[in-house]
Structure formats: structure tokens, C-alpha cells
Amino acid sequence: xxxxxxxxxxxxxxxxxxxxxxxVRFSKEHLMDFPTPKNLNYxxxxxxxxxxxxxxQIVTGIVxxxxxxxxxxxxxxxxxxIRRDVNFGRIIQGTHAVGASMFxxxxxxxxxxxxxxGSYKEPREVLWILGVIMFVLMxxxxxxxxxxxxxxxxxxxxxxxxxxxxxxxxxGEPILQLLRGGFAVDNATLNRFFSLHYLLPFVLAAVVAxxxxxxxxxxxxxxxxxxxxxxxxxxxxxxYYTMKDMFAMVVFLIPFxxxxxxAPDILGHPDNxxxxxxxxxxxxxxxxxxxxxxxxILRAIDFNILFIDSKLGGVIFFAGSILVLFFVPWLDRxxxxxxxxxxxFKPFYWVFVLNFIMLTYLGAQAAEGIYxxxxxxxxxxxxxxxLIILPVLSRIETPAPxxxxxxxxxxxxxxx
Amino acid sequence: MASEATTETTxxxxxxxxxxxxxxxxxxxxxxxxxxxxxxxxxVLALASIEYDLSSIEVGQSVTIKWRGLxxxxxxxxxxxxxxxxxxxxxxxxxxxxxxxxxxPGHEQWLIMIANCTHLGCVPVGEAGDFDGWFCPCHGSHxxxxxxxxxxxxxxxxxxxxxxxVSDTLVQIG
Numbered sequence: 073x074x075x076x077x078x079x080x081x082x083x084x085x086x087x088x089x090x091x092x093x094x095x096v097r098f099s100k101e102h103l104m105d106f107p108t109p110k111n112l113n114y115x116x117x118x119x120x121x122x123x124x125x126x127x128x129q130i131v132t133g134i135v136x137x138x139x140x141x142x143x144x145x146x147x148x149x150x151x152x153x154i155r156r157d158v159n160f161g162r163i164i165q166g167t168h169a170v171g172a173s174m175f176x177x178x179x180x181x182x183x184x185x186x187x188x189x190g191s192y193k194e195p196r197e198v199l200w201i202l203g204v205i206m207f208v209l210m211x212x213x214x215x216x217x218x219x220x221x222x223x224x225x226x227x228x229x230x231x232x233x234x235x236x237x238x239x240x241x242x243x244g245e246p247i248l249q250l251l252r253g254g255f256a257v258d259n260a261t262l263n264r265f266f267s268l269h270y271l272l273p274f275v276l277a278a279v280v281a282x283x284x285x286x287x288x289x290x291x292x293x294x295x296x297x298x299x300x301x302x303x304x305x306x307x308x309x310x311x312y313y314t315m316k317d318m319f320a321m322v323v324f325l326i327p328f329x330x331x332x333x334x335a336p337d338i339l340g341h342p343d344n345x346x347x348x349x350x351x352x353x354x355x356x357x358x359x360x361x362x363x364x365x366x367x368x369i370l371r372a373i374d375f376n377i378l379f380i381d382s383k384l385g386g387v388i389f390f391a392g393s394i395l396v397l398f399f400v401p402w403l404d405r406x407x408x409x410x411x412x413x414x415x416x417f418k419p420f421y422w423v424f425v426l427n428f429i430m431l432t433y434l435g436a437q438a439a440e441g442i443y444x445x446x447x448x449x450x451x452x453x454x455x456x457x458x459l460i461i462l463p464v465l466s467r468i469e470t471p472a473p474x475x476x477x478x479x480x481x482x483x484x485x486x487x488x
Numbered sequence: 489m490a491s492e493a494t495t496e497t498t499x500x501x502x503x504x505x506x507x508x509x510x511x512x513x514x515x516x517x518x519x520x521x522x523x524x525x526x527x528x529x530x531x532v533l534a535l536a537s538i539e540y541d542l543s544s545i546e547v548g549q550s551v552t553i554k555w556r557g558l559x560x561x562x563x564x565x566x567x568x569x570x571x572x573x574x575x576x577x578x579x580x581x582x583x584x585x586x587x588x589x590x591x592x593p594g595h596e597q598w599l600i601m602i603a604n605c606t607h608l609g610c611v612p613v614g615e616a617g618d619f620d621g622w623f624c625p626c627h628g629s630h631x632x633x634x635x636x637x638x639x640x641x642x643x644x645x646x647x648x649x650x651x652x653x654v655s656d657t658l659v660q661i662g
Contacts, residue, residue, distance in 0.1 A: 228610060232626065235609040250523070254532045256557035256604075264526065351552050351559045351603075353610040355625045371627050374641040381643035383607055439628040439641075 078105065102288055107306035108313050109294035111482050115189075116292070117320030118182040123280065124321050125175040130273050132168040133217075140220065142266035144259035147222035148347040166336035172214050173339045174328045176362035179207060187400070188421055190409030191293040197401040199286040204397045206279050211363070211394075213272040216265040218360060223344030228357045230257045230265070236370075239387040256350060296481045297409030298474055305478035356438065364435030365428055369393050369454065371439050372447035389451060396458045403458055406466035413472040416465055424457045532557070537662035539654065542598065550614050552603055555661050559603035559611055560649060561622075562659075565633065570596055572620060573634035583644045587634045590645070592653060600651055600659065601635045607642035622646070 079100045081087040090097055139158050141150040154161040183203070186192055192200035219230045234251050238244040253260030291300055300306055307313070331338065339361060343354040359367050373386035380388070396403075411417050431450040437443040475481035538555055542562065545551055550563040573587040591599060603611050610626035617623030618639065619632035629640030636645040651661040 228626075231604075232608040232610065235607075238609075249528055250526050252528075253526055254528045254557050258532075258557045260529065260532070350557065351554065351611065353612075353624075353626065355613075357610065357626050371641065374627075382641045383643040386641060439626075 102284075104308065104310040106288065106309040107291065107300065107303070108309045109292050109300055109305060109478050110307045110312075111294050111296060111478050112292065112313065112316075113295050114316075114320060115181065115185040116294075117317050118178050118185065119287075120317035121178045121321055121324050122175070122182060124324075125171060125178055126273065126277060126280065128171050129168065129175060130277070132164050132171060133270070133273065135164055136168055137270060140266075142220065142263050144222065144262055144348070147220060147262060151221040162336075163332065166332045170328065170331040170336060170339065172217065173331070173360070173362065174324070175210065176214070178324070179210060180362075183207065183397075184425060187424075188411040189293055189295060190297055190404070190406070190411065192401045193404070193406075193409050194401070195290045196286075196293060199283065199290075200401055201398055202279055202283045202286055204394070206276060206283065207397070208394060209272055209276045209279065213269060213276065214360070214362070216269040216272070219262065219265045220269060221344060222262060222348045224346045224348060224352075224354050225341045225344040225357065227257060227348030227350065228353055229359060230261060232357070234261070236387050236390070239384045241384070258350075293409060294478060295410060295412065296475055296478060297413070298476075298478055298481070301477045302479075358436050361432065361436070364433075365431035365454075366390055366393055366435075368431040368435035368447045369451045371435075372444070372451040374439075374444065389455075393451075393454060396455065400458060400462070404462040404466055406469065406471070408471040408474065413474055414465075414469060415472060416469040420457065420461050420465065423453070427453045427457075537660065539658060539660045541658055543657040547597070552611070555602075555649065560661060561599070561601050561603045561614070561635075561646075563599045563614070565597050565599055569620065569633040573632060573636075576632065576636075580638075582637050585634075585636060585645055590634045590636070590648060592651075595653055595656075598659070599633075599635060600649065600661070601646040602649055603646070605629055605642055606637065606644040606647065607640070612646075 079090075079097045081090045081096070086096060089095065136154060139150065139154045139161065141147055151165065154165050156162070158164075186200065186203070215229065215233060219226045234248060234257065237251060238248040240247060249255065251261075252258070253264060294300075341358065343357075346354075358364070370386045370390040373389050374382050375385070376382055377385045406414065406417070408414055411421055427450050430446065431454065434443050434447045434450060475484070536556055538553075540553055540562065542564070545562065545564045547564050548566050550561055552559050552561055554560070570587065578584045578586065588596070590601075591597075605612050605624040605626065607624065607627055607629050610624050612622035612624040612629070612631060614622055617630035619630050621633045621635060621638075622631040623629070624631075624640065624642065627641050629642035630638045631642075631646055632638050634645075637643070649661050651659055654660050
């Protein structure tokens, strides 16, 4: 797809630079003239929105690190100091905290878009795998960032999540001590989490570059899932999609700003305004909303499976719920990419979406009664969707007829 | 690159493998300190043993103390609690242990346990749950009056630290 640029430097300075480091040519090929399918809908704007989110987190984060103290007795107060005393600190800290939630909201939409339109299918498997790696990096970064304010929820989230590693047979306990730097979560843990929380976003940015590289080799997927066949199917990225993406960013920033300015704490927990106390666990500990579906899966396994005890079982399902995403390109063998042309796939997909929302709800409820039963059903469907439904559907389904090209599908729509 | 392909082992092959092996050892040696620095440091390990005076804990009372950064329950059990724990048949237990195994002979009224739920490490609430012992609010594990797991996702009984009675009222943990 690259090499479509018409860049032809005339200015001698540009020509001199182009022979040594073709920076302008590269930008023109990949940021301006890049041929992009002309039928992309608004679900395709979330890639750009995610880049913006990462940028917001890095900029606000670097500023916060100028005022934050990663020390167990001072961390909690330093965050309060930022919110009360530092100029605009309330807004900057609020943007960083709300920004994490908005980042996850956008990434979930981006992932579900990929799952519906089959964006993981050949030849975009590596693109998808890089995406899953970024999702894992995001979760690690967000978790460690949540520990930094050193409130009760921070402390107990750190305790519970590091304890997950203790479930690994034999080496679990040494790994747990290595991660914590002590027998319990303490100052050493806080310090290293701060160090890694600062590092990982830059690793993430590097993988974003690979993700975009892997995108620009085959080019974008699109809502009909038919590959680009001629120039008539595409538009230049700039100005058509730069403008569309920027419009979507502005719309996305409206709820973002509402949270920051009117309800910066609505997504958090009051318990996190109590300083960390290793002697007392809050009566109801809940992770941030974006971890709830996976938390529900972790809790759903409260029974032993053969020789695997309930704790290890929960951890295996918890890790498996993310690892299974790596294999989606090989589990869904249907040649048709877009869900729009797959009559059987569609209902199962939407049940999967509703099931994911149900798991989010269940993760926030107490682990008792009907909630436990529903969590088990939800967990079963989550895994069945990937491991049974997708492979079976790709064998038995008769897809609807596909348009011969992107431009044909666009024209038939505007004619009707 | 005109050298002929040969299947014979030469001195050069040996040097190649030997250099690679030495290089791998050097890399491992350089990486190990960078990993080991994350393990508990000398100041953390120095706090590994404490003494606690039990004389102020009345029957039916519990305290939570800190040992190696971990919370530890010390419960002065009532006779009813001891009897209840002893009446449970081992076949009903997920992680079988008798009440005697969980206390020290002659000091059966004292139950000393690390206060982290064996599931994911929350501190359970005392005198709660369906077995009159502890209840973990995080994921709903119930422990009985000997701190044994009875129901819920936790795989094991509350962990006993190494401890011994220095006298009838003084206990050394660690």
C-alpha cells in the first residue's frame, strides 16, 4: 500500500533531506496520501481516538510525576496536595484519572469493532496480535497507576492482583515476593509500580507504532470486509479521514470533559479516599469498571476442577479470557470478514456483547447467591463463543452474497 | 563466501560454541542482580521475628498485629469455640487439619494465624460467616473457629506463622 506517494521534492533543501532521511516522504505516504477504503464508518475513528488518549495520559502523567511522591507514608497526601494546592492540579489529576476510563471505553469499542467486522482475519493476524499485546500493556499500566494514590482500594487491589501470581504451583510464592519486594505490599511495591507505570506507556507507544506499521502493510479492513480492488475504492487519508477522525475526537471529548469538570470521582470509589491500611480490608472491594468482566470470570471459579484447586482455576480462566484473544484469527475460519454478511454469526455476536456487559455488572456485585450462578453462565458463554461457536459457525454458515467491490456497495447504498 | 561446505567439526566451530556459551553466562550474570534487587531487602528481612505480650487479651477478644508487614490475628478463644472446632469431622474439611494441629499443646485457647485470606489476600472479618469464625468480604470465603476453610474460593486454611510460647503470656512470632 505504501509507495503511492506523488512526493517529488523540488526545493533543494527538501531534496537534500530526502536523499538522507526521507522523513517528509514517509509522512506523506503514511499520514497524508495513504489510500484508505472510502466506506469506513465512525467505528473506525477509535484508532485515532486511542492515539489521542495515550497522548493525554502521557502528557498529564509527566506533569503529575513532577508533584507526586512515591513513598508509602507520603503518596496519599501528595495526591491530595496535587488536587488541592497545585495550580490546575485538580483538573490535571482529574483528566489523568478519568482519562484511564475513557481510554478503556475507547479500546473496548475498538476491540468489539474488530470482532464484528473480522478485522483479525488474514492478512491482519499480526495487526490483531499486536493489538492484544497493547491491551495487556494497558491493563498492567492502568492497574499500577491505580495503586499510586495509595488509598484503601489501591492497596487492596495491589494485594489481590499480586496474589494472583501466588496461585502458580511451586514458584508462585517466590514470584509473589519478587513482585512485592517484601512479604506484603509495602513501600517497595509502591516504588517499583511508580517506576513501571512511568515506563510502560512508552513501551505502549512503541507497540502503537508497530500496530500502525502492521496496518499499513495490508491497509484498512472496512465495513463490507471486501479488500480494496482499485483506486476507485479508496480516498486519501488526508484530508478525508484526518477530518473525520478529528470530528470524532471532538465528540469523544464531550463526555470526557463532562466527567473531568462535573463528576471526576463518579467512576472511582469513596474507599480510595481513606489512606492504605494493611490491617483492614474494605467490606466491599471492587476493581475499576474496566476490569470488572475479567474480575467476574476470576470469581466465577469457586470450585475445584479435578486436581486444580479453585484459586488456580480462577486464575487460569482469568488469564485464559485474555489469552484466547490471541487465537481468534485461527478460531474463526469463516472466509467472510464482515459480520454484516453472516446471518448466523450476528445473533451470537450480539449475545456475546450483552454477556460481556452482564459480566461487567456481575463483577461489581457481592460474590453470593444468584450473582455467582450468573457469573458462571457468563464465563461459560465467553469461552464457548471463542472456542466452540466461532469454529463451528465458520463450518456450517452460509454467508449472504458479498458486493464485488467497495465502490459497488457504496453506490448501491446511495442509489436506494 | 567461496568456502566449501563441510560437515567436519573444526576448531572454528568449537571456538564459536565456546564464545557463545561464555557470552550467555556473562549475560545471565549481569541480569541476575537486576532481577534480584526486586526481592525483599535486608531491612525487610531484619523484621522477621517479633515478641507479643498476650496478657491484655481477654477471653473472646482478638487483636490484629503486624509481622513482616503482614497482619496477624491473635484470638483468645472461648471454650465454646474450641468445642465447636473439635466437633467437626475431618471428612467435612476442604483442607483437613485437626484443631490440635492448629494450636500449641497447653495453649489451645490461643489461635495465631496470618490474617490474609488464602484466596487473594484480603483480611477476613472476625466472628462472622456461616461457621462462626471468619468471613472474607472480597470473594466470600468462610472460615471456622479454628481458621479452617469451610466454603468459598479459598483453597487452604488460614496460614499459621512459625511461633512459640516463650512463657504463658509471651509469644514469639517468626
